[in-house]
Amino acid sequence: MRRQKRKLSKKETKALEKTRLSEQDTEELPLVKKSERRVIAIGETITVRDLARLFAIPVTELIKVLMKNGLAASINEVIDWETAAIVGDEFGIQVELKKEEKGHRPVLLSESETKTIPRPPVVTVMGHVDHGKTQLLDTIRQSRIIETEAGGITQRIGAYQVDFQGKKITFLDTPGHEAFEKMREHGANITDIIVLVVAADEGVKVQTIEACHLAKRANVPIIIAINKIDLPQANPLRVKQQLSELGLVCEEMGGETPCISISAKEKINIDELLEMILLVAELKDLKANSSKPATGVVIDSQLDAKIGPIAFVLVQDGILKKGDFLVAGKTWGRVRLIEDEWGHSLESVGPSAPVKIIGLKTTPVYGDFFQVVSDEKMVYQVLGDLKKINAQQQVMASKKGVPMVVKAETMGALTTVVDKMKEIQTEEPIAIVKEGIGAVTEDDVMTASATGALIVGFRVGIFEGAKNLAKKKKVRVCLYDVIYELLKDVAEKIKPKKEVVEVLVGQARVLKVFNKSKQRTIVGIEMTKGFVENGLKAVLKREEGEMALGRVISLKREKEKVGKLTEGMLGGIGLSISEVVREGDRLEFYKKEEG
Numbered sequence: 001m002r003r004q005k006r007k008l009s010k011k012e013t014k015a016l017e018k019t020r021l022s023e024q025d026t027e028e029l030p031l032v033k034k035s036e037r038r039v040i041a042i043g044e045t046i047t048v049r050d051l052a053r054l055f056a057i058p059v060t061e062l063i064k065v066l067m068k069n070g071l072a073a074s075i076n077e078v079i080d081w082e083t084a085a086i087v088g089d090e091f092g093i094q095v096e097l098k099k100e101e102k103g104h105r106p107v108l109l110s111e112s113e114t115k116t117i118p119r120p121p122v123v124t125v126m127g128h129v130d131h132g133k134t135q136l137l138d139t140i141r142q143s144r145i146i147e148t149e150a151g152g153i154t155q156r157i158g159a160y161q162v163d164f165q166g167k168k169i170t171f172l173d174t175p176g177h178e179a180f181e182k183m184r185e186h187g188a189n190i191t192d193i194i195v196l197v198v199a200a201d202e203g204v205k206v207q208t209i210e211a212c213h214l215a216k217r218a219n220v221p222i223i224i225a226i227n228k229i230d231l232p233q234a235n236p237l238r239v240k241q242q243l244s245e246l247g248l249v250c251e252e253m254g255g256e257t258p259c260i261s262i263s264a265k266e267k268i269n270i271d272e273l274l275e276m277i278l279l280v281a282e283l284k285d286l287k288a289n290s291s292k293p294a295t296g297v298v299i300d301s302q303l304d305a306k307i308g309p310i311a312f313v314l315v316q317d318g319i320l321k322k323g324d325f326l327v328a329g330k331t332w333g334r335v336r337l338i339e340d341e342w343g344h345s346l347e348s349v350g351p352s353a354p355v356k357i358i359g360l361k362t363t364p365v366y367g368d369f370f371q372v373v374s375d376e377k378m379v380y381q382v383l384g385d386l387k388k389i390n391a392q393q394q395v396m397a398s399k400k401g402v403p404m405v406v407k408a409e410t411m412g413a414l415t416t417v418v419d420k421m422k423e424i425q426t427e428e429p430i431a432i433v434k435e436g437i438g439a440v441t442e443d444d445v446m447t448a449s450a451t452g453a454l455i456v457g458f459r460v461g462i463f464e465g466a467k468n469l470a471k472k473k474k475v476r477v478c479l480y481d482v483i484y485e486l487l488k489d490v491a492e493k494i495k496p497k498k499e500v501v502e503v504l505v506g507q508a509r510v511l512k513v514f515n516k517s518k519q520r521t522i523v524g525i526e527m528t529k530g531f532v533e534n535g536l537k538a539v540l541k542r543e544e545g546e547m548a549l550g551r552v553i554s555l556k557r558e559k560e561k562v563g564k565l566t567e568g569m570l571g572g573i574g575l576s577i578s579e580v581v582r583e584g585d586r587l588e589f590y591k592k593e594e595g
Helices: 010-028 048-055 059-068 081-090 133-141 178-189 206-218 236-245 270-284 376-398 411-422 442-451 464-473 483-494
Strands: 038-042 045-047 078-080 093-097 116-118 122-127 158-164 167-173 193-199 222-227 259-261 287-289 295-304 308-317 325-328 331-339 354-360 369-373 402-408 430-437 454-458 477-480 500-516 521-533 537-542 545-557 564-566 570-577 586-594
Touching (some): 038 048, 045 081, 048 059, 048 081, 078 081, 081 093, 122 133, 133 158, 133 167, 158 270, 167 270, 193 206, 222 236, 287 308, 325 376, 402 411, 402 442, 411 454, 411 483, 430 442, 454 483, 464 477, 477 483, 500 570, 521 545, 521 586, 537 570, 545 564
Parallel strands (some): 038 093, 122 193, 222 259, 402 430, 402 454
Antiparallel strands (some): 045 078, 116 287, 158 167, 295 308, 295 369, 308 354, 325 331, 325 369, 331 354, 500 521, 521 564, 537 545, 537 586, 545 570
């Protein structure tokens, strides 16, 4: 016998929908038995990038789950451990809070599934301009880095690796000039140890203080290198006293901050400084995974006319090999060449290695996170996920302020422009929905169109296709060669529009009506209050109330044209008004003003 279909009740329908949603959720993430759950301990906070690395999942997957839980977080966003625990539960990972932190990097409690190996420390050299940072690296590497710097000032972050006592140390050389604040901050976020160089003759300066604050925020240990002790005016004791006021009390003064007095130029106490770096690194017990594909960060990039896009990267975890498929930010490629800073070709490199790679389709952006994926199919999946996530984040960012797309000639120029734009005082903050180096592209225009952003370019051009698309999409593109003009125009464009109000400025009584036509009415008036000028709005009033609106088109006094009549004056006035004006009517005059 055939069964008849029965219509589901509302209660049954809701129950079925819940089941379907539950099935959809389980399709997105694998089910993990409680007994198989990994346990991970982290500090109070952690970046999304580090958490993805600990979970051993693509960072895009983690961001998608965060967004599903109502948090639009970027790769470098810092989240608290409670949020990490909620997300970890969805991946079958138990996240716990560490009771004692040995360093700023999270530690796996259970590492049976991975092969961890000791890794070289990543050391960032910071300090005020001309205090000898690059000279110090030059001495350590026995090279001539300083001779290549424009004006003797480092313009970008460089990365170099040295051997000392059979162990490797990776150095990041960050710019010291105040225009490169963001670049220095980026250096602090990817480092294990900071060497703070302070000139013995000048002492603590602006960037010295800033570097100290950056290190404290990142929870990175500091080693003080008091440089230029060979100079006659050197005063290391005064420098140590100044540093103690910043909370950096040297060990010989009863504190916990290692201080080494050196001369980079005369090669004094350089070995002692390197020994201290290795000692601090040993205490941090730095480890990395040697059994998985590489992840890391882009520390510089350039476009070579003959070779094509070149990326300088720092491998943070895993192994990078020639032939690997690699996704870096919005670009990708297959690694054709790996070179160290000396130009030696390498087949593979491990954690903490700074290398040059060739093979990417386009130039990556400084600070981009990179990851090695299994094949080209996975490349497009990761890029697709990132594109969706970026689009959502851009729209959300545009709602938090005045949206801007910023392009600049170089990364140093870009960071300077963005930082200065953010300093502009407005009721609504500037929201940078996209930034990058190079000419304005069609992708920039599409982003601006989707978010309602203004495109600002500094010392760059615009591709023809992008120019045509901008006209079609009605996107404003403003290009500048002078930063002060750029900042001035941006400030003008994003100033909040003031409310325009109509202010009553004058009143008059109609004494006589002289002429009436379709275009105008001429009347004689007596100004009873305030004033009247050509072009002002006129309101005709009588006992019944407001009768009509018009505009003042001419003024006369004693048969002479005038621009203004004031209180107590008699005169003639021409009105553009539809209503018939009568003797005894009242006129009110209004002027538009910004409130």
